[in-house]
Amino acid sequence: MEFNKVIRGAKREMNDEETVNNILDAGFLCHVAFQHQGQTMMIPTAYGRKENALYLHGSTKNFMMNQLLSDQTTCIAVTHLDGIVLARTLFDTSVNYRSVVLFGKAVLVEEENERMEGLKTITENIIKGRWNEVAVGTAQQLKATMVIKFIIETASAKIRNEGPKGDDEIKDEVWSGHIPLVIKALKPILDNKFGVELEMSESVKKYWEKNK
């Protein structure tokens, strides 16, 4: 993994592999930007990281997946919004965030073991432990699923995680500071189409305990 220099707001640059990986592993939703016939396009999708690559998946008919395989250098971003920073001027008003921008190319995963490993990486990144609780799907469903591996060539990370800056000279006494934002899980809702009351499985129980 190589690193791209952050130009604007360089003091927020956090370009080391551990920081990049921590930001990637803290989420499972990325935005993928690519080109089709010269036009920039973007679609959000789920991912899971393994070493220096992100696994993505979708239908074999998925438009974006097929575009990504056209050998173009793709851009993937993962952004966590951590808070609103309210300074004593709007100019210094900001947000707290952890953000990674990646460049790289995608390759089709064809070998069956790695395909399963890719799907497991994505699933476990969304909710740890679920992989062992339910079946992957039928042979036909698996055949209709494309797994691709986005190999990170260059990365850049930015983090802002503090109160207001730059407004030190403002004498107006108005509340300033920051409002932390967090993603919380509400109580898991049982799918009642089966008509049976079931206990939460281990993965769901753990996820909820950790994120409620």
Next chain:
Amino acid sequence: MEFNKVIRGAKREMNDEETVNNILDAGFLCHVAFQHQGQTMMIPTAYGRKENALYLHGSTKNFMMNQLLSDQTTCIAVTHLDGIVLARTLFDTSVNYRSVVLFGKAVLVEEENERMEGLKTITENIIKGRWNEVAVGTAQQLKATMVIKFIIETASAKIRNEGPKGDDEIKDEVWSGHIPLVIKALKPILDNKFGVELEMSESVKKYWEKNK
């Protein structure tokens, strides 16, 4: 505003202006994808919507802002992650979300009243009421700030907001359902560099009450 057909997952398509605007107005962080010398790039930034346009802002030296003004058709996405959908197979495992993808072009806002209107639109979209509580900034700071208007040409919206689908035939009795995810505000943290204990301002109090 015209609408783009959703190809994959067309049953999730929600292409009407009210839905698009509701999704846009429910957030303030977007991802902007653009091209520079043929390379796809993407950066997250704050926005505020007014009618069929999004206002963005940044330093006059901001690389992305300047690229957006090169007359290219840009792609902006706003995605709200609303939950994890855990079916009885991994194939039918999914997420709940509200998502908008926009295409359009950006123009520089030069007229002073509209520049202020643009900045107000962004600020009020982040936290309602803050605009009237603090000064915008000095004349010099304003001069260093670029306001651009991204005019939405085409849009598409997708929403998934339900429990698992497609796994009706699975007999394995394992918990399935969905885990709603929400963004919550934690207690606002006063900037203590001024050494005065201040009451939360109205905008902060209201934001916290609404989002805690």
